Amino acid sequence: MAIFKMRLSAKFAVLVIGVLVGIVYMSFSTQEKSNDKILQMPGDLEVLRRLKSIEDQVHKIANFIEVKNQKVKEAVVEQNIEVKKLYPQSPLFSSWGAELTEEEQKEAERQFQEFGYNVFLSNRLPLNRTIPDTRDHRCAAKIYPKDLPSISVVLIYLNEALSVIKRAICSIIDKTPAHLLAEIILVDDNSLNDDLQTPLDEYVDLINKDKPGLIKKVKHKRQMGLAKARVSGWEAAKGQVVAILDAHIEVHKQWAEPLLARIKADRTIVLSPVFDNVRFDTLEVVKYMPASHAFDWNLWCMYESFRPEWYEMNDPSEPGKSPSVMGIFVADRQFLGEIGVLDEGMTIYGGENVELGIRVWLCGGSIEVVPCSKIAHIERAHKPYSLDLSKPMIRNALRVAEIWMDDYKSNVNIAWNLPLKDHGIDIGDVTERKQLREKLKCKPFQWYLENVYPLLDSWEDIMGYGALKNDLKEIYCIDQGSVPGSVPILYECHNYNPQYCYYNRNGEIYIGGLKSHKYNSNRCLTDSGSGSTPGLHDCKHAKEKGLSIYWDFSQGNAIRNRNTSRCLEIGQGQDSYYHLILQTCTGQSWTIQHVMKDF
Numbered sequence: 001m002a003i004f005k006m007r008l009s010a011k012f013a014v015l016v017i018g019v020l021v022g023i024v025y026m027s028f029s030t031q032e033k034s035n036d037k038i039l040q041m042p043g044d045l046e047v048l049r050r051l052k053s054i055e056d057q058v059h060k061i062a063n064f065i066e067v068k069n070q071k072v073k074e075a076v077v078e079q080n081i082e083v084k085k086l087y088p089q090s091p092l093f094s095s096w097g098a099e100l101t102e103e104e105q106k107e108a109e110r111q112f113q114e115f116g117y118n119v120f121l122s123n124r125l126p127l128n129r130t131i132p133d134t135r136d137h138r139c140a141a142k143i144y145p146k147d148l149p150s151i152s153v154v155l156i157y158l159n160e161a162l163s164v165i166k167r168a169i170c171s172i173i174d175k176t177p178a179h180l181l182a183e184i185i186l187v188d189d190n191s192l193n194d195d196l197q198t199p200l201d202e203y204v205d206l207i208n209k210d211k212p213g214l215i216k217k218v219k220h221k222r223q224m225g226l227a228k229a230r231v232s233g234w235e236a237a238k239g240q241v242v243a244i245l246d247a248h249i250e251v252h253k254q255w256a257e258p259l260l261a262r263i264k265a266d267r268t269i270v271l272s273p274v275f276d277n278v279r280f281d282t283l284e285v286v287k288y289m290p291a292s293h294a295f296d297w298n299l300w301c302m303y304e305s306f307r308p309e310w311y312e313m314n315d316p317s318e319p320g321k322s323p324s325v326m327g328i329f330v331a332d333r334q335f336l337g338e339i340g341v342l343d344e345g346m347t348i349y350g351g352e353n354v355e356l357g358i359r360v361w362l363c364g365g366s367i368e369v370v371p372c373s374k375i376a377h378i379e380r381a382h383k384p385y386s387l388d389l390s391k392p393m394i395r396n397a398l399r400v401a402e403i404w405m406d407d408y409k410s411n412v413n414i415a416w417n418l419p420l421k422d423h424g425i426d427i428g429d430v431t432e433r434k435q436l437r438e439k440l441k442c443k444p445f446q447w448y449l450e451n452v453y454p455l456l457d458s459w460e461d462i463m464g465y466g467a468l469k470n471d472l473k474e475i476y477c478i479d480q481g482s483v484p485g486s487v488p489i490l491y492e493c494h495n496y497n498p499q500y501c502y503y504n505r506n507g508e509i510y511i512g513g514l515k516s517h518k519y520n521s522n523r524c525l526t527d528s529g530s531g532s533t534p535g536l537h538d539c540k541h542a543k544e545k546g547l548s549i550y551w552d553f554s555q556g557n558a559i560r561n562r563n564t565s566r567c568l569e570i571g572q573g574q575d576s577y578y579h580l581i582l583q584t585c586t587g588q589s590w591t592i593q594h595v596m597k598d599f
Contacts, residue, residue: 091381092118096281111161116380117248117280119161125283127163127170131250131376134276134287138317139254139372148260149240150182152333154233157188157247158223159384162195164248166203169215171250173207180256181214182239186247188219189229225392226327227346234333234341243330248378250278250285258372259330262319267332268365270356272325273373280381290371292322294453296516297415299351299397301326304455306369319368323453324357328375339363340436343399345428349389351396358404361452362442394418399427403434406445410596411459414514417466417500419594457518461505464555465514466593467493468501470570471556473578480512480523480536488525488536490570490580503592503599507550507562511536524549525568527561532581534568554599559590 086105087093092112093105100108108120133140153172157165165186172184186204188196204215218232230244241263243256259271272293277286294304306320339359346352360367383389394416401409413420449456468478470490477499479491488511493499502510502522510522526535526547535547542549548563559568567585570578 092281094281096121112381114384115159115161116382116384117161117164117378118283119163121283122161122163122167125163125167127167128174129167129250131252131285132287133252134285135252135372135374136317138315139258142258142317142372144257144261145264147264148180148257149264149332151176151180151241151243151256151260151330152182152185152237152239154185154187154230154237154242154244155247155249156226156229156233156244157186157191157196158229159191159193160196160247162193162199162203164378165196165200168245168247168249168251169203169207173211173214175251175253176256180260183214183216183237185216185218185233185236187229187233187236188217189225190220190223223348225346225348227342227352228344230352231341231344234336237333240333241330242333242336245328245375246377248278248380249328250376252276252374252376255373255375258370262368262370263330263332267335270325270329270331270336270360270365270367271319271373272322272329272367272369273375274369274371275326275328275375275377278376278378280379283378285376290316290320290369292320292369293326293353293357293367294323294455295354295357297411297456297459298516299354299393299400299412299415301353317372319370321452322357322367322369323361323456325353325367327353328377329353329356330373335365339365339440340433343403343433345399345430345433346396347428348392349383350393351400355396355400355404358400358445358448359437359442361448362404362445363437363440364442395425395427398423398425399430402427403430403437404445408445408449408458413594414459414462414465414502415516417495417594420596455517455519457516459514462502462514462596463505463599464503464592464595466501467495467499468509468511468590468592469493471589471591472570476570476578478511478580483512486535486537488534488580490578501592503551503553507552508539509551509553509559510539525551527564527566527582529564532583534580534582553590555595556591557589558585558587560585 083100084102085093086102087109090109090112092109096118097105097108104120108118111119153176155165155168169184172181186200201217204217207215216236218236220229220232233244234242241260243259255273259273262269262271274288274290276288278284279286290306291303292306294302296302301324304323306322310318310320342352343355346355357367397412397416398418401412405412410420413423418425449458469476473490475492476490477493478501479489480498481487481489481491491499497513500511500513502514504510508522509525511525512523515522521538521540523536524539524542526537526542526549528535528547535542537545537547539549548561550562551559551568552562553559560566561568561582564582565585566582567588568590569581569583569586569588571581571583573579
């Protein structure tokens with residue numbers, strides 16, 4: 001009971017102090033309305049300083065109360081009083097929150113489900129917290145020109161946590177030289193959270209009274225997606241350079257100067273800082289090493305190695321060429337406009353960054369990752385604004401393919417296991433973007449594959465793809481079976497990745513997905529020459545072991561191994577189930593779901 005009273009009195013104290021601050025603030029506002037002369041320099045700044053001092057005192061008292069509560073919790077632990085773990089399966093509590101009361105656990109889990117990261121903890125951290133300097137030691141020694149271009153920083157968000165947005169703003173103001181920071185633009189893609197209405201407006205107003213016009217707000221009347229939100233920020237920007245960032249970030253010190261210096265040297269370069277990962281549960285900053293930004297044929301983002309020449313320099317502080325960007329990027333504002341900013345026809349989430357990367361390279365620019373510029377980015381455990389990202393992702397990927405990928409656009413269909421025609425997905429009107437491509441005299445996509453991203457496999461040999469069925473039992477499909485494992489199985493068709501099969505021109509049959517990059521190896525259907533059970537092995541290893549991996553197959557006919565002359569068929573075992581078997585051909589036939597061309 002004593003512990004409960006202490007917590008109650010602490011909350012009451014914070015409430016009382018908050019009310020007092022509110023009264024002072026309202027009084028100040030009333031005086032402002034009643035007498036304009038009161039708000040003349042330097043008197044208004046003096047009042048602001050006093051308000052800031054009161055706010056600082058509130059935080060100090062709140063921190064003192066938190067310390068007291070922490071000591072109470074420690075006392076509870078010492079007395080071996082167990083607190084029930086309400087959410088033992090929640091990712092939030094796997095390495096955090098052991099000391100929380102049941103009431104606090106409920107609040108923390110509720111906020112975690114709403115935002116995808118630890119808002120409970122964020123609300124208790126200082127807005128100007130110190131994060132570790134994770135740059136290479138050579139970065140601190142670099143000297144940048146004094147006459148750098150100005151920068152507008154765009155923060156986009158949808159139903160973000162207020163404390164996270166405040167911390168992003170605070171870090172940008174604290175760690176960007178004032179003479180370089182033109183403005184911070186908040187782009188709200190129609191958030192509904194109450195915290196992002198009046199409370200955020202009051203925070204912005206407080207900053208703008210001290211630094212007039214520093215923060216602007218752009219609010220969408222309906223949710224329009226990442227691409228349009230970023231375009232809205234670009235349209236509102238006035239700086240020579242625009243940095244388009246997520247709102248759940250904190251910038252490291254000297255983050256802007258390396259980017260601005262690089263763009264001053266070449267306005268056609270689009271840049272990305274290196275992202276450190278802020279853990280969604282503990283909010284600790286985890287150092288990430290520099291890497292280029294790339295993608296697979298699904299157009300999902302991924303990290304990729306730099307080109308060999310970057311490693312040959314033996315200087316990890318130097319910028320490296322990159323095939324794409326991951327969404328956060330910095331560019332000359334006018335150049336970005338000249339090449340079409342972002343495709344506003346992209347919806348919700350996914351693919352817009354890959355589209356930008358391809359367009360920049362094909363249409364006269366280049367992309368680099370700058371290791372001396374670092375940004376700490378919260379990686380959500382889940383994205384609350386879209387539980388199933390695959391639907392907008394597929395639609396956007398098909399749109400990018402149609403506009404930019406020429407003869408290779410079918411690879412996106414293969415990656416998503418979609419038919420080449422009549423897939424029923426509306427990608428929107430692409431006329432304007434195709435006209436932009438002609439206007440800019442952009443290079444063909446084959447040039448991109450050969451010169452920018454040669455590690456991406458062209459998939460030119462694929463003849464058929466999708467589910468592979470036997471005519472005797474069409475409810476069953478070939479499946480990769482257990483992983484790790486080396487035996488393919490027959491399983492009821494479900495049309496997911498484990499059952500994706502591919503037949504290529506040289507006779508290999510891949511089962512369980514197709515790798516997008518040349519440095520990866522697919523898993524090949526094999527015949528060892530003995531026994532009746534087919535195998536499934538890494539294609540490169542299968543060749544080294546002398547396994548037979550080449551098959552003759554045409555749509556609606558047998559699958560016959562070229563070396564052993566045995567056929568892949570199905571048979572009913574003693575357990576009454578049907579199994580994949582290798583045996584003398586009996587005339588069974590197979591059909592693959594999608595055909596690239598008649599074979």
